[in-house]
Amino acid sequence: MPFSREYIVKRLILLVFVVLGVLFITFIITRLIPARPELLWAGPHATIEQIEKARKQLHLDKPVYVQFFLYLQDFIMGNWGISWRTKSPVFTDVLSTLTATLELVIVAFFIAFIVGVLTGVIAALKKYSWIDDFIRIVTVIGASIPVFWLALIVQLVFGNWLGILPSAKRVDEWIVIVTGFKPITGFYLIDSIIQGNLAVFVDALKRIILPALVLSTYPFCLSARMTRAVMIEVFSEQHVKSLIAWGLPERTILFKYSLKNTIVPVIASLGLSFGYTIVGAFMVELVFVWPGIGFYAAMSLLSFDYPAVIGCVITVAIFYCIINTVVDLIHSIIDPRVRL
Amino acid sequence: MTDQPILQVENLTIDYVVLDGIIKAVRNVSFTINEGEVVCLVGESGSGKTTVGLAISRALPENAIIREGRIIFKGRDLLNLEIRDKSTIEDKVMMIFQDPAATLNPLFKVGEIFSDVIKHHLKLSDQLKIREKALEFLKAVELPDPERIFNSYPHELSGGMLQRVIIAITLSVNPKLLIADEPTTMLDVTLQAQILDLLINLKKKFGLSILFITHNLSIAAEIGDRIIVMYGGEIVEEASSEELLKNPLHPYTKGLLECIPKTHIKYSKLKSIPGMIFDLRNPPLGCVFVDRCTEATDLCRKDKPRLIEFLKNHKVACHLYRGSTK
Ligand SMILES: Nc1ncnc2c1ncn2[C@@H]1O[C@H](COP(=O)(O)OP(=O)(O)OP(=O)(O)O)[C@@H](O)[C@H]1O
Ligand SMILES: [Mg+2]
Numbered sequence: 175m176p177f178s179r180e181y182i183v184k185r186l187i188l189l190v191f192v193v194l195g196v197l198f199i200t201f202i203i204t205r206l207i208p209a210r211p212e213l214l215w216a217g218p219h220a221t222i223e224q225i226e227k228a229r230k231q232l233h234l235d236k237p238v239y240v241q242f243f244l245y246l247q248d249f250i251m252g253n254w255g256i257s258w259r260t261k262s263p264v265f266t267d268v269l270s271t272l273t274a275t276l277e278l279v280i281v282a283f284f285i286a287f288i289v290g291v292l293t294g295v296i297a298a299l300k301k302y303s304w305i306d307d308f309i310r311i312v313t314v315i316g317a318s319i320p321v322f323w324l325a326l327i328v329q330l331v332f333g334n335w336l337g338i339l340p341s342a343k344r345v346d347e348w349i350v351i352v353t354g355f356k357p358i359t360g361f362y363l364i365d366s367i368i369q370g371n372l373a374v375f376v377d378a379l380k381r382i383i384l385p386a387l388v389l390s391t392y393p394f395c396l397s398a399r400m401t402r403a404v405m406i407e408v409f410s411e412q413h414v415k416s417l418i419a420w421g422l423p424e425r426t427i428l429f430k431y432s433l434k435n436t437i438v439p440v441i442a443s444l445g446l447s448f449g450y451t452i453v454g455a456f457m458v459e460l461v462f463v464w465p466g467i468g469f470y471a472a473m474s475l476l477s478f479d480y481p482a483v484i485g486c487v488i489t490v491a492i493f494y495c496i497i498n499t500v501v502d503l504i505h506s507i508i509d510p511r512v513r514l
Numbered sequence: 515m516t517d518q519p520i521l522q523v524e525n526l527t528i529d530y531v532v533l534d535g536i537i538k539a540v541r542n543v544s545f546t547i548n549e550g551e552v553v554c555l556v557g558e559s560g561s562g563k564t565t566v567g568l569a570i571s572r573a574l575p576e577n578a579i580i581r582e583g584r585i586i587f588k589g590r591d592l593l594n595l596e597i598r599d600k601s602t603i604e605d606k607v608m609m610i611f612q613d614p615a616a617t618l619n620p621l622f623k624v625g626e627i628f629s630d631v632i633k634h635h636l637k638l639s640d641q642l643k644i645r646e647k648a649l650e651f652l653k654a655v656e657l658p659d660p661e662r663i664f665n666s667y668p669h670e671l672s673g674g675m676l677q678r679v680i681i682a683i684t685l686s687v688n689p690k691l692l693i694a695d696e697p698t699t700m701l702d703v704t705l706q707a708q709i710l711d712l713l714i715n716l717k718k719k720f721g722l723s724i725l726f727i728t729h730n731l732s733i734a735a736e737i738g739d740r741i742i743v744m745y746g747g748e749i750v751e752e753a754s755s756e757e758l759l760k761n762p763l764h765p766y767t768k769g770l771l772e773c774i775p776k777t778h779i780k781y782s783k784l785k786s787i788p789g790m791i792f793d794l795r796n797p798p799l800g801c802v803f804v805d806r807c808t809e810a811t812d813l814c815r816k817d818k819p820r821l822i823e824f825l826k827n828h829k830v831a832c833h834l835y836r837g838s839t840k
Contacts, residue, residue, distance in 0.1 A: 412616040415573060416680075419608060420631045420687055430630075434621050509621055510667040 176506040177514035189495045196491040197484065201245060204480040205238050211478045215258050232258075245484075254488075255481030259474060264485035268467060272489060273360025274344060275455055275466030281363075281386040282451065283444065286393035291440060293394075294401020295433070301406060309398065317395035321454040325388045325461035332384055341385075342463040345378045385462040389454050393447050400443045401436055408435045438508050445501035452490050519546040520723045521570065521607075521691055526583035528565055528574070535795045539565045541747045543583075544821070547691065552717065552724045554738030554755075556731055556770070560791055562747040563727045567693040570725070571609040587691065608689035612696040614676035618668040625664035628652075628683055635687045651682040654719070656712060674705040678712065685720055692717075695727045710737050732774050735759050743767050746791055746802040749821055753828040763830040766803045801833065809834060 212228040213220070220228070229235050233244050248255060254264040297309040333341025340346075345362055349355070355374045358365050363382070366375035408414060409432065417427045456468035463469070467486055474482035506512040528540040540562040547553045555563045568574045570585055572592060585592045587607060611617055618627060628648040629641070638644050645664070652660035655678040668676060677697055684692065694713065698706040714737060717724055728734050734741050734755070741758045743751040743766065751764040762768045769787040789806035798804055801814040813833050821831040 412611060412613065413619040416617045417619070417627075419571065419573060420635070420683060421606075422630055422634055426630060426634075431619050431622065435619065511620060511669050 176510070176512070177503060181514040185495070185499045189492065192491055192495050193488060196488055197246065197249065198242070200484045200487045201242050202238070204478075204483055205241070207478065211258055211480060214477055214479070245481075254485045257474065257479055257482040259477045259479040259482060264481045267470060267482065268485045268489050270360070271465060271467040271470040274464060275459065275468055277344075277361045277363060278382060278386055278389060278458070278464060278466060279451060279455055281382055282389035283393060285386060286390040286397055287440075287444060289390075290394045290397030291401045291433075291437070293398040294436075294440075295405060295428070297398065297402040298405035298409070299428075301402070306402075309402070313395040313398050316391050317399075319391065321388065321392065322457040322461065324391060325385070325458050328384055328388050329461055339384050340377075340381050342381075344381055344465060345374055346381075349373050349377050385458045385464055388462075389451060389458045392454060393444055393451055396447050397440050397444055400440045404436045404439050405432060408432050411435075434508065438505055441504055442501055445497050448497045449490075449494055452493075518549045520549045520551075520588060521547040521725075522584070522586040523566070523570070524584045524586070526566065526569060526585065527581040528562075528569055529579045529581055530565075530575075531577045531579060537794045538797050539578075539747050539794060540569070541797065543744075543747075543749055545742055545749065545752065547723050547725060549723055550717070550721065551739050552714070552726060552737055554726045554728060554734035554741045555744060556728060556734045556741055557744035558729055558770075558791070560746075560794070561744040563729075563744055564695055566744075567609055567695050567725065567727055570691075571607045571693055573609065606687060606689045607691045607693065608684045608687065609693040609695060610677075610680055610684055610697050612699050614673055614680050614697075614700070615668065617680050618676065620668050622667070623664075624666055624668060624671070624679055628664070628679075628686070631683055632686055647686070648682075651686045652679070654685065655679070655682040655716070657682070673701050674709065677701065677709055681709075681712070681716070685716065688720075689722065691723045691725065693725045693727065696729070698733070699728075706733075713737065731770050743770070746797065747794060748802050749829075749831065750803065751828075751830045751832075752821070753825075757825075757828055761825075761828070763824060763828070763835055764803070764832050765807045765809055765834075769806075801831075803832075 212225055212232055212234055215232060216224045216228040233241050236244070245255070252265065254268070256262065257264050257267055260267060293309055293313075297306045300306050329341045332338050345355075353371050353373050355366065355369065355371050358368060362378040363375065366372070366378060414427060414432055417431060422431075452468070455466065456472055458464065459466045459468035460472050467489060471483060471486035473479075474486065502514060506514045523546070524544050526540055526543040527538075530537040530539050543562075543566060545553070555566065557563055565574070565578070568578070569580060570587070570592070574580070580593060583593070592607075618624065625645070625648060628651075629644045632638060632644050632647050636644075636647065638647070648664060649660045652663055657663055657675060657678050663671065663675065663679060668679075671679065681697075692713075697713075698709050701709065710733065713724065713726075716722060726734070726737060731741075735758075738755045740752065740754050742749055743758075743764065745766050751758070751762070751767045753761075758767065759771070762771055766787070773786055787806055792798055792802070792805060798815075800816050800818050801807070801810070804810045804814045807814065811833065817833070819831045819833045821829050822835070824830050824835040
């Protein structure tokens with residue numbers, strides 16, 4: 175293994191600090207917003223006493239720092255609070271929505287990586303040609319389009335006008351009921367394969383295409399541009415020239431050797447774009463009614479559901495750390511000079 | 515050594531196109547290398563040595579333009595070959611460079627790269643045979659423990675070992691002419707001597723001719739049969755090693771010889787030739803060395819001296835030596 179146990183331990187300790195920091199900041203921010211969540215908690219026709227009781231229940235009558243420590247205590251015990259909106263534990267809510275988002279993000283990154291690298295390689299091979307110009311224009315535009323706008327347009331055009339693909343939800347409820355589909359891992363594409371349920375698989379696949387494409391736009395543009403730049407740089411390096419001089423065929427030099435040099439920085443940049451993509455996922459899930467953590471977080475935000483919001487933010491922060499660690503690990507696996 | 519030329523360079527003129535003009539890096543360079551000969555190309559930084567080497571091995575960067583000239587290798591004009599002929603020439607020109615660490619892809623094991631080269635060059639597919647062949651070449655360059663080296667990544671090897679590995683890989687594609695561009699500059703002195711010895715041994719063993727590029731006249735004298743001195747993109751003098759050391763003609767060569775530190779005189783001040791090389795975008799009308807030459811005259815400024823065979827087998831381009839016999 176190219177990485178040590180100390181590295182993993184160090185990363186875990188770092189994770190704890192990141193989580194604490196994020197926890198603190200989000201907590202403070204949610205308390206700074208002038209809203210009265212006890213009204214929500216108590217329900218629409220609550221009496222003054224009921225509202226007062228709700229304030230006590232939610233510790234809103236105590237000073238903010240006491241609230242924070244009470245929350246922290248619960249959080250460490252694995253109790254992330256009860257969502258004020260759904261009235262179920264935030265932890266379960268987050269877990270059940272997380273897989274929906276992960277499935278979407280993984281498919282989006284997969285598309286972005288494969289297609290992006292291929293596009294970048296083509297641009298690098300044909301640099302300064304019209305193809306290169308075309309790719310540059312497309313990727314610049316793609317990287318600057320706001321995700322929510324793109325999501326709306328794509329939904330409108332492909333879902334509504336052309337009607338090629340369904341543009342809402344993860345899977346059709348009728349198909350689920352009729353075929354008796356039961357989620358196991360929460361990744362529907364995987365679950366349906368495990369259960370040999372082709373109908374659900376096809377439907378889930380159809381439904382994930384549009385949101386995943388929209389979500390992959392930014393990382394795709396990023397990896398395409400990154401690949402082009404790095405590859406051109408790699409082509410000018412001596413070790414590539416020597417392979418040419420030693421008479422290796424072009425495709426070996428390109429696909430076996432140069433691509434490997436190119437991929438490390440591309441993966442690193444994709445890892446960094448994860449945060450941006452998660453924000454994109456919030457928008458995309460809202461537009462495509464995707465029952466993921468973004469959808470959940472957006473709904474929670476709109477109803478001042480503090481525990482749920484904090485739970486979502488923490489989860490995203492944890493994933494951000496995990497992604498960065500994974501990027502480092504991939505780097506150390508590809509590059510023998512890197513030992514973690 | 516025979517007097518059969520393996521390489522003839524005629525009137526080679528190369529420009530580099532850069533943003534703010536055209537660098538006239540090499541102008542009217544002609545020389546030959548005979549079979550089995552070691553020819554050294556000497557000159558200070560920027561004199562165009564590497565450019566000449568790259569042109570011969572047809573590895574010039576994209577912004578280089580060959581304006582004029584012919585490079586005839588084994589009777590074939592390399593500059594007029596179809597691109598697809600490149601890989602089919604049996605007798606190749608190969609070049610090795612100064613920085614061995616940059617020559618091997620850092621993400622691959624030495625053995626992986628070597629195997630690919632052998633596989634494609636010798637059209638072998640049996641992994642064991644390929645490995646055997648590679649180890650054979652690694653032994654030929656006097657590397658201890660070739661097995662270990664075969665399984666190492668480039669960063670796990672020292673500069674000297676890497677340079678040997680690169681020489682081994684380069685030899686495996688069976689070159690007839692080896693261009694070595696300052697292959698020892700990044701190594702310490704003892705390693706330098708070892709690599710130079712190795713090159714001379716390999717020359718005999720593999721029937722190589724060598725174009726050795728260096729800015730160090732004493733190294734050139736040590737390993738070269740013949741020395742070509744370049745300055746500012748032109749050849750200023752050419753002679754056999756002994757002749758050049760004994761009887762340098764061109765003021766630049768004389769200056770270079772004086773710069774060689776004499777180790778037996780302790781604490782002697784290191785000498786250098788005063789002045790700087792001219793801007794290669796604007797080469798002088800007359801002699802290239804005129805600005806730094808103590809013996810320059812008006813004629814030197816106006817008229818470019820031609821490279822003439824002033825003494826037998828000793829060419830020089832300088833107006834001081836006009837009474838040419840031929
Ligand atoms: N790719 C390039 N683009 C533009 N100019 C170049 C390029 N390569 C070399 N030159 C210029 O051409 C001239 C000759 O360079 P070259 O590398 O052939 O010199 P050299 O004799 O090998 O020098 P050194 O001893 O420093 O290696 C220099 O002025 C250099 O700046
Ligand atoms: Mg050079």
